Structure formats: structure tokens, C-alpha cells
Amino acid sequence: MIFKxxxxxxxxxxxxxxxCGGSSSGGExxxxxxxxxxxxxxxxxxxxTNDVIVVGYQNLNSAAADFLLAxxxxxxxxxxxxxxxxxxxxxDVRVPWEQGEAHIFGPVDALSIDPHLxxxxxxxxxxxxxxxxQESFNAEELATFNDDVQGFHTMEFxxxxxxxxxxxxxxxxxxxxEREYLSAAAEVFKGYTQTLYDAWVVANxxxxxxxxxxxxxxxxxxxxxxxxxxxxxxxxxNGMIGIVDEVGNGKIAEPFGSSIANIxxxxxxxxxxxxxxxxxxxxxxxxxxxxxxxFLGQSDKSGIIDFVSAADAELATRIDAEIVDAIAAxxxxxxxxDLPFRQAINDEEGRVRIQTAIDALSIxxxxxxxxxxxxxxxxxx
Amino acid sequence: MKHFKRTTLxxxxxxxxxxxxxxxxxxxxxxxxxxxxxxEVTEVTYTYISQLGGEATAIDASDSGHGFSTPxxxxxxxxxxxxxxGDTNFERAFTTxxxxxxxxxxxxGPVFNNQDCNSCHQRDGRSSTITLVKDQTRVLLGSEAGxxxxxxxxxxxxxxxxxxxxxxxxxxxxxxxxxxxxxxxLKARHDWQENPFIGQANVYLxxxxxxxxxPDGNTIELKKPIFTIEKPYDVSxxxxxxxxxxxxxxxxxxxxGMPIFGLGLLEAISxxxxxxxxxxxxxxxxxxxGRPNWVFDPVKAINNDPMPVSLGRFGWKASTPSVRVQxxxxxxxxxxxxxxxxxxESIANTAMHESYLSRTGFIDTxxxxxxxxxxxxxxSDEVVFYAETLAVPARRNIYDESVxxxxxxxxxxxxxxxxQPDFITATGDIQVGGxxxxxxxxxxxxxxxxxxxxHDLGEGLADNRRDFTANGQExxxxxxxxxxxxxxxxxxxxxxxxxxxxxxxxxxxWHGGEAEQSKSxxxxxALSERQSLINxxxxx
Numbered sequence: 001m002i003f004k005x006x007x008x009x010x011x012x013x014x015x016x017x018x019x020c021g022g023s024s025s026g027g028e029x030x031x032x033x034x035x036x037x038x039x040x041x042x043x044x045x046x047x048x049t050n051d052v053i054v055v056g057y058q059n060l061n062s063a064a065a066d067f068l069l070a071x072x073x074x075x076x077x078x079x080x081x082x083x084x085x086x087x088x089x090x091x092d093v094r095v096p097w098e099q100g101e102a103h104i105f106g107p108v109d110a111l112s113i114d115p116h117l118x119x120x121x122x123x124x125x126x127x128x129x130x131x132x133x134q135e136s137f138n139a140e141e142l143a144t145f146n147d148d149v150q151g152f153h154t155m156e157f158x159x160x161x162x163x164x165x166x167x168x169x170x171x172x173x174x175x176x177x178e179r180e181y182l183s184a185a186a187e188v189f190k191g192y193t194q195t196l197y198d199a200w201v202v203a204n205x206x207x208x209x210x211x212x213x214x215x216x217x218x219x220x221x222x223x224x225x226x227x228x229x230x231x232x233x234x235x236x237x238n239g240m241i242g243i244v245d246e247v248g249n250g251k252i253a254e255p256f257g258s259s260i261a262n263i264x265x266x267x268x269x270x271x272x273x274x275x276x277x278x279x280x281x282x283x284x285x286x287x288x289x290x291x292x293x294x295f296l297g298q299s300d301k302s303g304i305i306d307f308v309s310a311a312d313a314e315l316a317t318r319i320d321a322e323i324v325d326a327i328a329a330x331x332x333x334x335x336x337x338d339l340p341f342r343q344a345i346n347d348e349e350g351r352v353r354i355q356t357a358i359d360a361l362s363i364x365x366x367x368x369x370x371x372x373x374x375x376x377x378x379x380x381x
Numbered sequence: 382m383k384h385f386k387r388t389t390l391x392x393x394x395x396x397x398x399x400x401x402x403x404x405x406x407x408x409x410x411x412x413x414x415x416x417x418x419x420x421e422v423t424e425v426t427y428t429y430i431s432q433l434g435g436e437a438t439a440i441d442a443s444d445s446g447h448g449f450s451t452p453x454x455x456x457x458x459x460x461x462x463x464x465x466x467g468d469t470n471f472e473r474a475f476t477t478x479x480x481x482x483x484x485x486x487x488x489x490g491p492v493f494n495n496q497d498c499n500s501c502h503q504r505d506g507r508s509s510t511i512t513l514v515k516d517q518t519r520v521l522l523g524s525e526a527g528x529x530x531x532x533x534x535x536x537x538x539x540x541x542x543x544x545x546x547x548x549x550x551x552x553x554x555x556x557x558x559x560x561x562x563x564x565x566x567l568k569a570r571h572d573w574q575e576n577p578f579i580g581q582a583n584v585y586l587x588x589x590x591x592x593x594x595x596p597d598g599n600t601i602e603l604k605k606p607i608f609t610i611e612k613p614y615d616v617s618x619x620x621x622x623x624x625x626x627x628x629x630x631x632x633x634x635x636x637x638g639m640p641i642f643g644l645g646l647l648e649a650i651s652x653x654x655x656x657x658x659x660x661x662x663x664x665x666x667x668x669x670x671g672r673p674n675w676v677f678d679p680v681k682a683i684n685n686d687p688m689p690v691s692l693g694r695f696g697w698k699a700s701t702p703s704v705r706v707q708x709x710x711x712x713x714x715x716x717x718x719x720x721x722x723x724x725x726e727s728i729a730n731t732a733m734h735e736s737y738l739s740r741t742g743f744i745d746t747x748x749x750x751x752x753x754x755x756x757x758x759x760x761s762d763e764v765v766f767y768a769e770t771l772a773v774p775a776r777r778n779i780y781d782e783s784v785x786x787x788x789x790x791x792x793x794x795x796x797x798x799x800x801q802p803d804f805i806t807a808t809g810d811i812q813v814g815g816x817x818x819x820x821x822x823x824x825x826x827x828x829x830x831x832x833x834x835x836h837d838l839g840e841g842l843a844d845n846r847r848d849f850t851a852n853g854q855e856x857x858x859x860x861x862x863x864x865x866x867x868x869x870x871x872x873x874x875x876x877x878x879x880x881x882x883x884x885x886x887x888x889x890x891w892h893g894g895e896a897e898q899s900k901s902x903x904x905x906x907a908l909s910e911r912q913s914l915i916n917x918x919x920x921x
Contacts, residue, residue, distance in 0.1 A: 105446045110509050110873035112525045115474070115500065121483060123476045126567040133574050146564070146578050147496065147524055148476055204872050207512035214872065224884070224919070225868045227777045231444035235869075238447040250469075266482040373441045 036378035039310035041229045044293065044302040048236060049218045051301065052289050053103055057197045060096035064193040067093045068186040075176075075183045083171045086182075087159050091275055094152070098279045101246075102286030103239040106214045107199030111206075113192050115147045120269060122157060123148040130181075137180050139187035150185050156272045158182050163272035163342065234376055236304060240287045241368045244326075247283045248361030251276075252330075256345050256354055268342045276341035280330045284361075288323045304372070311375045319372060322364040329357035427802045427828055428788045429780075433862040433921065434643055434773025435806075435825030448774035448866040449505040449642045455821040456770055467767025470760055471498045471505075475718055477566040478745035478755075488755030490717035491569045491737045491745060492562035492580035492728055494529040498764070501527035501638030501715065503871045505771060508638035510875035510883070511586055511606075519587040519609070522563050527638040528880060529715070530561040530584060530608060531846065535630040539850055541675075542690045548677040549849045555625040556615045556731050557581055560714050561633075566745075570614050571736050581733065582613040582626060588881075593890055595904050595911075603887055606879050608635060614733050632846035632853070635879035636697055640863060640870075644695065644704045645769030645822040647829060647860065648813045649806035652692050658801055658832045669798040669895045671834040674699040674857070676849040679706055679722055680815040694833055697878040698848040699857035705765045705814025712756060712764070719747040720756040762816075769813060770821065774863045778920045783909075787917025790910055794902035799858040799895070801832035830861035830921065839893020842877070854894060865919035885918050886911070 070089035074082045097117065100108070108114050127149045130137075142150060158178050161169040195206055204214040217225040218232050226232050255267040270276045289295055293303025309316035333344050333353045344350030432438040437453040452464045473486065474497040480487035495501050501508045508527020513520050522528065532554050539549035551559050565580035567573060588604040595601075613624035621627065661672040674693030680703060681689035693699035701707040705722065713723035726747040728734040738746060748754055778784050791797065808824040810817075835855040845853035856878065864885065867874050875883055882888035892900045903911060 105504075106872060109503055110871050112500070112509065115496075115524065119474060121476065121480075121486070123480075125480070126477055129567055130577065134577075144521070144523055144578065146567075148474065205512060207514050209515070217872070225872055227444060227865070227869075227919075231777075231869060234441065235445035235447070238442065238445060376441055 036380045037311040037375075038380050039307050041233055041307065041381070044304070044306055045218055045221075045229060045232050047293050047302045048290060048304075049215050052293065052295070052303075053100075054197075054200050054215055055295075056096050056100045056286075056289070057193070057200055060093065060100060061190075061193040061197045063089070063093040063096055064186075064190045068183075068190045071179070071183045071186045075179045078171055078174070078176070078179060080171045083159075083169070083174070087169075087273070090152075090155060090159055091273065091278070094270070094275060094279060095282050097152070098282035099286035099289060101283050102243045102290050103236065104242065105235055105239060106217075107196055107204055110204070111195060111199060113196050115151075116192050117151045117189060118153070119147040119151050120153050121148070121266070122151075122153045124157065127154060127157070131175070131177055134177075137177070137184040139184045139191070142181070142184045143188045143191070150188060152189075153270070153272070155182055155185050155189070156270060156275075158185075160272040160274075163274060167272065167274040167340070229381060230376060230379065233304075233307060233379075234373075236290055237368065237373050237376070240290055240304070241365060241373065243283050244287060244361055244365045244368060247280050247330075248358055248365060251280060251283075252341075252354060252358055252361070255342070256351070256358070260346060260348065260351060263345045265342050265345070268345070271342050274340035274342065277330060277333055280341075280357075281327055284323065284327045284330060287364075288327065291320065291323055307379075308372055308375060311378065312371075315367075315371055319364070319367055322360070322367055326357070326360040326364050329353075329360040333357055424785070425788055425792045425797075425802075428785055430828055431776050431779055433776060433828040434646055435827055437643070437646060437770075437772055437821055437825055437827075439642075439772035439774045442772075443775040443866070444777055444869075446504055446866075446869045446871075449640055449771060449863060449870050451772045453645075453770050453772045453821045456819065457821075460766075460770065460819055460821065463763055463766050464770050467763035467765070470764040471502075471767055473497055475716055475755075485760075488718050488745065488747070490562075490564075490566040490580075491726070491734070492565045493717040494560075494562055494564060494580075494715045495524065495527070496716065498711070498716075500524065502641050503527070503638075503874075505642055506640045506870035507867055507874035507876075508880070509871060509873035510637075510880035512873075513587065519585040522584045522586060524564070526563075526586075528586075528606075528635055529563065530610075531559060531634045531636055531848070532557060532561050532626065533559050533632050533846060535632055538847055538852055542677065542850065548690055549675070550677055551846075551848065554631055556733065557626050558728060558731070560727070561610070561626065562714075562717070562727065568741055569737060570733070571740065572614075576612065579612065580614075581728070582624075583611045585609045585611065595908075597908060599908065601887065601890065603881070603890060604883075605881050606635060608633060632844075634698075634844035634846040634848070637875070637878055637880045639697070639859075640867075641768045642771035642863060643773040643827070643829065643860070644707075644771070645813055645819065646773065646806055646825060646827050647831075647833065648694060648704055648769065649811060649818055649822045649825075650804045650827075650833065651807045654804055655692065655694075655833045659834055667795070667798060668898050669795075669836065671799065671832055671836055671858075671895075672855075674835050674849050674851045674855075676700050676702055678702045679710075683722065684815065693849060693851070693857070696848075697856060698851040699833070699835055700848040700851065703814040704769045705816075708765045708768050709761055712761070718756045719754040720761045721754055721758045722761065724748065724754050765814060766819075770819060773827070774866050776920050777865060778916070781916065781920070783913045783916045784920045785917075786910070787913035787915065787920075790906065790914045791917055794899050794906070794914075796899055796914075797830075798899065799832055799834070799836050800830040800861055801858070802830055803828045828862060828921075831858040834858060836896065837894035838891075838896055841893050842891050844878070861918060861921050863921065865921050885915050889915075 067089040070086040074086045160167050200214045202213055203211045205211040217223055221229045221232050251269050255264050257263045268276055270279050291304045293301040305316050339350050436455045439451045440454050442448050442451045452461055475489035476486050477489055478487035511520055511526055533551035534554050536552040539546055542548040553559050562580040563584040567577050570576050570579055586606050586608055588606055591603050592600050610626055613626045616624045659671050659673055661670050663670045675690050676693040678689050678691040691702035695701045695707040709720050709722040712718045712720050714727050717727055804827055806823055806825045835851050835857055837854045838856050843854040847853055876888040889903055
């Protein structure tokens with residue numbers, strides 16, 4: 001379908017008239033250079049890809065290996081001490097996973113690893129029916145089960161108990177079949193963390209040998225995934241916004257409810273282990289990692305802060321402070337009596353502290369959406 | 382990219398302007414100017430269009446994997462709130478009934494294809510193509526699979542829907558229905574202790590490969606998925622040849638999850654504008670006919686319309702009339718969640734369902750004591766509204782020379798014969814899915830690159846299963862908007878109804894039938910021209 005007049009042609013016609021007519025107003029309008037800022041993103045993208053995202057998944061895979069070993073020890077030697085070690089190992093794997101939720105894109109989604117590892121809520125009735133009906137469990141078989149009877153929260157439930165009055169479970173409360181289930185589930189879990197890491201560093205589709213490592217797609221934007229570096233930066237910023245939104249408006253606000261009369265403990269993430277506040281804190285620490293370009297305590301490297309700073313140094317500092325504030329507000333929810341989140345939502349003073357955290361997250365989210373994301377429009381690559 | 386676009390435009394424009402200024406102010410070269418200008422003005426109209434969804438185009442998300450997932454920016458605050466609730470619903474993973482703590486989540490299955498919408502429409506886009514590990518001969522469809530099989534018993538073509546022919550609805554396979562549910566809740570089957578979490582049958586996939594050669598000698602390998610069905614529930618394992626699902630008169634059609642943005646805009650195109658493009662008897666002799674699918678409309682039926690038939694718009698064969706019917710049928714079918722529009726379980730009145738209910742004490746019947754379905758009206762309305770109001774991503778790389786050239790080639794080889802570039806959506810008192818349409822989708826000039834009609838695409842792509850009035854070789858023209866972001870949204874996604882094409886190029890090469898001439902013309906292009914055309918499609 002050929003049309004006689006394109007927008008460009010119309011623009012050109014107008015300019016021809018302007019140029020010949022001697023009127024300067026139209027010409028000036030066209031010649032105005034767009035206001036914007038310059039920033040070379042290669043170093044930042046390289047650092048965030050290799051030293052934040054990939055290293056994060058490496059840490060996850062390594063923690064998952066330790067967790068599997070801890071469960072195998074528990075199966076072989078079912079002692080109180082080994083149970084405690086397994087519980088701690090579960091919490092340790094949780095750290096890199098929750099931090100990595102600040103960049104949920106690529107293989108973690110494409111390979112369905114997120115639902116395999118972190119489906120919530122779990123299906124306690126099916127889990128019990130399986131334990132009641134099967135004589136043994138192995139990893140190969142368990143991998144074919146639905147996601148709501150495997151992954152983090154299924155293992156959490158088996159390791160810590162129901163979490164209602166305590167998060168302490170004793171070895172005497174655990175059957176050998178439960179330990180077998182746990183060990184099989186941890187083996188499946190470890191398989192997925194390995195797949196995830198390999199997808200970033202070896203081949204993004206594990207079954208297609210020549211598919212590029214996912215990290216390469218970020219490092220060499222101008223491919224079928226990212227048409228430009230702008231796409232990569234947009235991905236990273238939207239990833240931060242996504243988790244700030246989820247923590248503030250989902251993970252915290254939903255169980256919190258509008259008043260103490262309508263709290264919903266059943267919606268609390270990691271309610272069995274009482275690890276919720278650590279989860280939420282790590283989520284926002286993940287945002288901090290991407291924003292700053294380094295993990296806590298490491299020397300300064302290039303992150304989104306440098307991109308923002310190139311546009312508006314004051315804004316860059318403000319966002320950094322808002323992230324710090326949000327983390328501090330979440331950590332403060334526990335209060336002096338060290339309440340777990342599932343109890344804090346049912347405590348008047350705890351609720352005040354939770355509201356403070358929700359507000360801090362809301363401020364951060366608004367800034368990221370309105371002030372940071374919009375910088376993409378004026379970035380001169 | 383947004384700034385890049387502008388900079389490039391200004392550079393490009395300035396070059397043009399410079400030459401025109403010189404020419405325009407110097408009468409001696411006016412003929413050259415005319416020629417230059419003529420070349421420019423004959424560029425196809427969509428060449429420099431960025432906002433493919435009009436005012437309903439995404440902002441700050443069109444270059445990354447978030448491109449399909451943002452609400453239309455022109456929604457009202459109230460509409461945005463409803464959209465965001467629908468977003469949460471879209472990701473809700475359902476569980477087996479009963480779930481005492483979360484009654485709002487229970488009701489999954491008893492048989493299903495996946496547990497939440499997102500699993501088949503990852504990040505609101507296409508699902509991951511299932512691939513085989515090296516040396517693996519086949520793979521079982523499980524929770525990673527965003528693909529399933531539609532099934533029916535062969536009963537000949539259906540031309541005109543009437544009450545007598547059940548409005549051309551497909552004939553169900555005895556004891557199975559019209560969709561094969563390959564997964565189940567733990568106790569879905571009577572033999573659940575040996576076959577936990579299996580649905581009506583196991584479905585396996587493997588690929589057949591073929592090589593296609595371009596006239597210039599370049600070759601490309603294509604793959605086509607082949608499905609096999611085992612362990613059907615209706616017969617014992619030794620007796621599986623007798624299963625109703627394995628008889629010769631059963632037809633199968635694989636269906637992959639597809640992107641769900643911009644759908645309200647597509648529903649807001651008037652019937653008349655779509656029907657105006659149909660050319661059932663190819664009166665213009667261009668080899669392209671294009672015809673509508675006429676399909677049963679449950680929304681009309683529930684409102685006692687004497688002729689509950691509408692123009693088909695959604696699904697790979699345009700077999701549903703609205704986002705509402707498409708989404709809520711998927712909620713009930715793909716996930717097994719009953720809802721007010723589809724209140725019965727997907728396998729109601731089959732031996733499998735009766736066995737399941739009696740074995741599990743009638744706790745998961747699809748309705749509670751008051752007759753309420755598993756999903757409420759509000760939940761259903763929100764999730765439908767979500768899919769109606771996701772923004773269309775804007776284009777990328779518009780001013781890239783290759784993309785500009787590709788835009789012209791796309792028209793020259795008549796891809797536009799089916800991939801109709803633009804429409805203007807209806808205005809006034811229009812409805813979507815039987816409810817008043819939001820203002821955001823009205824009166825927008827949109828560029829979906831689809832005529833919304835059925836076309837015969839040849840034997841290579843055929844599923845050989847009719848769907849309402851669509852025959853076994855016909856498919857609805859896929860909208861191409863946003864297609865370039867497919868792999869940013871999901872790097873493992875594939876194209877076409879069964880995900881067989883790993884790239885846009887492979888998808889083009891699967892075209893046949895009415896698209897045979899355009900495909901041949903594409904193949905005859907020089908390598909650089911083919912790349913230009915692909916670059917244009919990827920800019921959408």
C-alpha cells in the first residue's frame with residue numbers, strides 16, 4: 001500500500017518553505033538540539049552483568065550445593081545438629097535468591113526456574129498425601145511433580161514446621177520419608193540453580209549448543225534480544241521497580257491488610273522459617289546491588305547510580321539514600337522484641353513500623369518510576 | 382533508544398533538508414528536487430510510525446523485556462487500579478481444592494495444562510519452546526510446557542453455523558472433550574498412586590527436521606514438532622490402542638501461548654472494517670482470499686441472543702470472539718478454574734470426572750454450596766480487563782536504513798496482503814466482551830499488521846483440524862506488532878502456533894498456500910534485502 005504523503009515528506013515540505021521564506025521561527029524549532037545527557041553505559045552493563053548478576057547466580061548455585069550436602073548429611077545422620085545445619089543452609093540459599101529477585105528476567109523466567117524454585121503458596125495437602133502414599137522419593141520422579149510441592153517453600157515447611165507458634169522443629173518431629181523427600185527436592189533444586197548459572201555463562205538455552213550465553217546478549221546489545229544498550233538499561237531499571245513494587249505492595253501490604261482486623265498471616269512469605277524480614281531486606285539489597293554496582297562492603301564499581309548521576313547528581317544521591325532508608329525501615333520492623341513479620345502484622349506497634357517501611361518503599365518506587373526510568377528519554381547514547 | 386531515534390531523525394531530516402534547501406532555492410535544479418521528493422513520498426505509510434498502538438502505546442518499556450507488560454498509559458486511575466488487580470490475578474497460581482487457608486486459590490484442575498496464566502504467557506508474551514536435551518529422543522510435556530493439544534473427532538467441514546449444527550462447535554472426543562489436559566492434580570486419575578499429577582494422558586514431543594534452500598544457495602534448517610500420546614486414562618496400559626483419543630478419526634492441533642498485549646484494541650476494530658478486507662473468492666485474483674471465522678459466542682448465549690454467533694478474532698484460528706471468551710475459556714480449560722461464563726469443570730460429565738469426584742468425596746465439584754464458581758465474577762472481570770488493556774510496545778530502530786528499506790520490501794512482496802498494517806478502532810457506544818469498552822481503546826489508529834482474517838497457509842503448516850468454520854489449513858493472520866521484542870520478553874520463545882520457528886526468518890519460510898507467492902518472492906530477494914525485511918519486522 002503506497003500513500004502519497006509520508007510524515008517525513010510533510011516535514012520536509014514545511015522546512016523547504018521555511019528555509020526559502022526566511023522566517024526563522026520554524027527553522028529554529030527544528031534545529032533545537034534535544035536536551036539530554038551523555039553516558040557511556042558499556043562499563044556499567046559489563047559490571048552489572050558479570051559482577052552482580054552472574055556472580056549472584058554463582059553464589060546461589062554454590063549455596064544450593066552446600067544445602068544439598070547438608071540434607072544428605074541429615075538423611076545419613078539424622079541428628080538435631082544436622083537439622084539445625086540444614087535449616088541454616090536453607091536460609092543461606094535464600095540470600096542470593098532474594099537479592100536476585102531485583103533482576104527477574106532472562107533464563108530464570110524463560111526456563112521456568114522461578115516457579116520451580118519459589119512457588120508460593122505450597123500445597124500442603126498434596127504434600128501430605130504424597131508422604132502418606134509413596135514408599136520412597138527420588139529426584140528424577142520428584143522433578144515431574146507440580147511446582148507447589150517442590151522448591152524453597154516445600155522444603156521450608158518440612159524443615160521448620162508450620163511456623164504458627166515457633167520456627168523450631170526437632171529431629172524427633174521429622175520422619176525418615178520426609179528427610180528423603182527433602183533430599184530429593186534439594187537435588188532437583190540444585191539442578192535448577194546449575195541450569196540457571198549455565199544459561200548465563202554457557203548457553204541461554206541449555207539444549208541448543210550454539211545459543212549464546214545470556215550474559216553475552218547484555219554485553220553485546222544489538223541482537224535479537226536487546227536491540228540496543230538502552231534496552232539493557234531499561235531492563236535493569238524496570239527490574240528494580242518490579243521488586244520494590246512487589247515487596248511494598250505485595251509481600252508486605254497484602255498480609256498487613258488495611259487494619260489489624262483483616263490481616264492475613266497465610267500470605268506471609270517464608271512464614272514457616274520466620275525468615276520473611278530477611279527475605280524482604282535481601283530483595284531491596286538486591287536493588288542496592290544493581291543501583292550501586294557492587295555487593296555490600298565491596299569497593300565502588302559502576303552501577304545504575306552512575307547513569308543517574310550523569311543526568312542529575314543530586315537525584316543519584318537521593319535515590320541511594322532512599323534505598324538505604326527502605327532497607328533500614330524493613331529491618332526495623334522486628335523491633336526491640338525481635339518480632340517475626342507474621343507476628344508484627346498483628347501487633348499495634350509493629351504495624352506502625354510496617355507502615356513506615358511501606359511508605360519508604362513507596363517513596364523509592366515513585367522516584368524510580370518518575371525520576372529514574374524517565375531519564376532513558378533524554379539519554380544520548 | 383528514544384533519544385537515539387530523535388537524533389537520527391534530525392540527522393536524516395537535516396540531510397534531506399540541506400539538499401532540498403539548495404534545490405528548492407535554486408530553480409535550475411528543481412527537477413532533481415521533484416525526483417528526490419517523489420522517492421520519499423512514495424515510501425509506505427507505516428515506514429516511520431513508532432506508536433503502533435496510538436495513544437495506547439507503552440512508555441519507557443519498549444526496548445526491553447517489559448515491553449508487553451505495561452498498562453495502556455491512557456487508562457483512567459480507576460481503570461488502572463482494575464488493570465493492576467487483573468495483573469495480580471494473571472500471576473495467581475491455583476492449588477488443589479480444598480485449600481482451607483486460601484479458598485480463593487483452590488479449584489485447580491482436576492485436569493489442566495498449567496497452574497497460572499503467566500506460565501503459558503511468560504511476561505505476557507509467548508511461552509518457551511520445549512527443546513530436547515542432546516541425544517534425548519522425546520520430552521514429556523510438564524510444567525515448563527506452554528503448549529497443549531486441541532482435539533476433536535472428525536465430522537467434516539462446517540460452513541454455516543446454525544442451532545442444528547451446534548453453531549459449528551467441534552465434536553468432542555468421547556470421554557476427553559476438545560482439549561487434551563496432560564496434567565492433573567495429585568489424585569486426578571484413578572491410578573494416581575502410579576501416575577501422580579498426570580491428566581487425561583501423557584503427551585510427548587519430538588522434532589522432525591528439514592532443510593530449505595534459497596535460490597542463492599543459502600540453506601536453513603527447519604523443525605516441526607511431532608506429538609505422541611501415551612497412558613490415556615480411559616483404558617488400561619495394555620489396552621491403550623482402544624483409547625478414544627488414539628483412534629484414526631481424532632484430530633489434534635497444538636496450541637502455543639501467545640502474547641496478550643493490545644488485545645482490547647483488536648477487539649475494538651469494527652466488524653465492518655475487518656469484513657471489508659475479506660475476499661473469500663479472491664475476486665482481485667491476487668492469490669489471497671481471506672475470510673472470517675464465525676464462531677459460537679458464549680457471552681451472547683448467556684444473554685439469550687437468538688443467534689449466539691460472532692466474528693472470530695482471537696486464538697490461532699480466530700475461534701473466539703472476544704478477549705473475555707478467550708481468557709475465561711482458558712481459565713476454565715487450561716487451568717481448570719470454573720468461572721461465571723464457564724461454570725462447569727472442563728471434564729464435567731466424563732468418566733474421569735465422576736471417578737475423581739467419588740474418590741475424593743465430592744470436594745472439588747467446581748462450585749460451592751451456594752453455586753459459586755471457583756473464580757468470582759470480579760476476579761474474572763479483572764483478569765479479562767488486564768488482557769484488554771496492556772499497552773502495545775513502540776517500535777525500535779525506525780530510522781535504520783535497513784529497516785526503512787525492509788518496510789518497503791514488506792509491501793513490495795505483498796506481506797501486507799494479509800498483514801494489513803493499520804486500522805482505526807471504533808468510537809462511540811461500543812462493547813468488548815459484552816461490556817462497555819474503555820475509552821482508551823476507542824478511536825485509535827493502530828498498526829497491528831493483521832487483517833484479523835483466516836488464510837490457507839498450505840500443507841506444511843496445516844493442523845488438519847477444523848475450528849468452527851476455519852478449515853484444517855487456515856490460520857488467522859498473526860498481528861506482528863511487538864514481534865521484535867519477543868525474545869527480550871522470553872529468550873526461549875518461538876514463533877507460529879506450535880513454536881516451531883525459532884526466528885522470524887524460519888516463520889516466514891513456513892508460509893505457504895495463499896502466502897506462497899510472497900514467500901517465494903522473499904526467498905528470491907538478495908541476502909541483504911532479506912535481512913532488511915527481517916530487520917523491519919524486528920523493528921515492530
